[in-house]
Every structure is written in C-alpha cells, then in structure tokens.
Amino acid sequence: MAPTDDPSVPPLRRRGARMRSAVLAATVDVLTEHGLAGTTVGAVARAAGVHETSVYRRWGTREKLILEALAEQLDTAVPLPDTGDLRSDLVGYFGTLASLLATPQGEALLRLSAERDSGLPDHRLAYWTDRLDRGAVMVRRAVDRGELPPGTDPALVIEAVSGPLFTRALISGAPLDEVFATRLVDLVLDGARAVKPGA
Amino acid sequence: MAPTDDPSVPPLRRRGARMRSAVLAATVDVLTEHGLAGTTVGAVARAAGVHETSVYRRWGTREKLILEALAEQLDTAVPLPDTGDLRSDLVGYFGTLASLLATPQGEALLRLSAERDSGLPDHRLAYWTDRLDRGAVMVRRAVDRGELPPGTDPALVIEAVSGPLFTRALISGAPLDEVFATRLVDLVLDGARAVKPGA
Numbered sequence A, B: 001m002a003p004t005d006d007p008s009v010p011p012l013r014r015r016g017a018r019m020r021s022a023v024l025a026a027t028v029d030v031l032t033e034h035g036l037a038g039t040t041v042g043a044v045a046r047a048a049g050v051h052e053t054s055v056y057r058r059w060g061t062r063e064k065l066i067l068e069a070l071a072e073q074l075d076t077a078v079p080l081p082d083t084g085d086l087r088s089d090l091v092g093y094f095g096t097l098a099s100l101l102a103t104p105q106g107e108a109l110l111r112l113s114a115e116r117d118s119g120l121p122d123h124r125l126a127y128w129t130d131r132l133d134r135g136a137v138m139v140r141r142a143v144d145r146g147e148l149p150p151g152t153d154p155a156l157v158i159e160a161v162s163g164p165l166f167t168r169a170l171i172s173g174a175p176l177d178e179v180f181a182t183r184l185v186d187l188v189l190d191g192a193r194a195v196k197p198g199a
Helices: A011-034 A041-048 A052-059 A062-077 A086-101 A104-114 A124-144 A154-172 A178-190 B011-034 B041-048 B052-059 B062-077 B086-101 B104-114 B124-144 B154-172 B178-190
Strands: none
Touching: A011 A041, A011 A052, A011 A062, A011 A104, A041 A052, A041 A062, A052 A062, A062 A104, A062 A124, A086 A104, A086 A124, A086 A154, A086 A178, A104 A124, A104 A154, A104 B154, A124 A154, A124 B154, A154 A178, A154 B104, A154 B124, A154 B154, A154 B178, A178 B154, A178 B178, B011 B041, B011 B052, B011 B062, B011 B104, B041 B052, B041 B062, B052 B062, B062 B104, B062 B124, B086 B104, B086 B124, B086 B154, B086 B178, B104 B124, B104 B154, B124 B154, B154 B178
8 A cells, every 4th residue: 555545644745745756757757758958847747737836836946856756766666675684685786776777767867867957056966875875774784783893884885886887887888787786795795805706 | 208209119100109199189189178079080180280081091980089099098197006015006096096087177088988979889888898907907916916816806896996986976976085995995805894994
C-alpha cells in the first residue's frame, strides 16, 4: 500500500503527496522527451495537470524541481540494501547502479544530474552531497556493527566505488556491469595490498 | 635539450617532430579559444603555419588530431613519477592531477576529452584506455618490486583513484585538492577495513 493511501494521513497531506508524485513523474517525462532546456515549469505543470503556481509554491525554482525529480528517480531505481553485511550491501547497491548506468536511460539521468544550468547558481554539489549521504548510510551501519574502524570516512568509501562507475558512464565510455562494481567494492574494502589474485 | 635538437636525429625526422609539436600546440590554442566545434583542421593549420594537407596526411581525421593534442597536454602537465615507492608515486601523480583538475584549464581539458563528437565514431575509449595504461605503469612497477600481489589489476587501481577525481571535476563540482587525492590513495592501497582513523 502506498503511503499516500494510508487512512491515518489527513486528506490534505494525502493530496499533497499525490500532487508531488504526479509533478515529479511528469518532470522526468518532460526531461526525457525535451531535455534540460525544454523542461519548463509550464510544460511540467501541463503534463501533470496542475497549476503552474502550485509548482512554484512548492519547489520555488525550475532547477530545484528538476533536481528533486532526478534524485527521486535515481533513489527509486537504486534501492539501499540492508543485509547486515557491508560487502553484500555494497555489491547489491553498486551492482544495480552499474547496470542502470549501462542503459541509455541511466546514462541520460546521470548526464542531466551533472549538467550545469548556465546563468543559475550551481546546485549540483547539494544534489550530489545528498546522494553521497544516502549511500554513506550503508558504511555508517557497518562502522556501528564493528565491521569497519571507527575513524572510517563513509562518504570517501562511497566516492571511491561510485567515481569509477560515473567515469565509465560519462567520460570514458568503457563498459559497465556488476562484475566491475564487485571488483571495485573488493578493492576499496580490502585494499590493493591485500586483494587476492583473480579477485 | 629537446629531443628535436639532437644532432644525431636526421634533419627530416627533426622537421617532422617540430611540425608535430607546432600543430599539437596550435590545436590546444584553438581548442581553448574556440571550443571543440570551432577546432577545424583549417583553423589549426593556419594557427600552426602549415598546410592543411600536411595535417590530414599525418593525423587522418580532425578527431584523432584533437585527442592526440589533449593527450600530449595532459601527459605533459601530469608527469609519471618513479620514486621506487608506490604510495609516493601515486600521491605525487594524483596530487598533481587533482590540482590540475581544480583549475578552469584542467577542467576544460577533461571536459573536451570526455565530449563525444556526434556523427563521428566514439574515440573516447581508446583515448582513456591509453591514459589508464600510462598510469598503470606505476602499479605494474610496484608489482614487480613485490609491493603488491602478482594478481593485482593495475588499471583497476588507477581507475579507483582517478574516478572520484574526475567525478568531482565534471559531475558533482565538489572541491579537489592534494589532500583528497592522498586520502583516496591510502584507501585504495590499504582498504577501508584497515584505514586508520583520521588517515
């Protein structure tokens, strides 16, 4: 059951959540069809069947709307595992991310999240800091379980595995799959000095 | 003394090497001023003071010329250390790379190397495979010295450190410096399971 159908949530909140989902989904549709430049608040409002003013009231700017839509799309496509074992969590998470980035849709999603909108303040850093923080939860849990030393920098671990995946998708065009993601996870967890031959 | 001034090199070869340097330097100049789209073989030939046909004879296509110029520029700006110690080599190499990518020139250089020229075959992979192979020499030497296990994948080690640097430069816009590069090198060499608090 979707949270918006929960009868304990007051009708107004429920309508707000449904409006939010509809607008974010419409934003992704418009982005996919018309690209970043063609994604205006007007086009999104028409596609979602809501008033333009409602969109501005909720999101303030076009760019905040677009980044929230991209974040929601990425976070839904790449769920955060919680298996109780760090390696399994990371292999699951980054394996899914690698497979997503290997698709034209996933690459386009990444490309849009990396694009700087000239003439507007650069919101990319806030967006990517949020995505990093989300992934870092897996590492933080492992520190709490005693799997990693207390001084671990969770965001650094996530950057070390995700950076090469993003680089292959956007910069080098090298192939991306779950095997590559798994090899990166093992390298970052165990270190080059310890990684076993063929691992 | 530049190799082209070596009196043991026959005059024709010397002229060839000088022509090559002049054309590659002119290509970087034209790229910096006019971007990828404005960098035609004609513009480069005019800037270098050579015939357009000489450029085509040597490089075949505009894209091969541009990628060779970018590679030469990047490899000159980021020399390959050989200190006899892998950590020192990697910290030196990636510290320099991080500092370069933090400059507008370095970011532009990376952006150009990542750009796909629509309508032309994708040469990015060959370019990036060459750059990876160059960095992997440091890791290969360490394997030969017994610093790393024989089964080490040298390119994977280089990708794990360079990927997060490229990602900060092109995708997230997060700050880049030698401290970040050093922390990545330590993580990739020792592994998250072993990295000391505060390292």
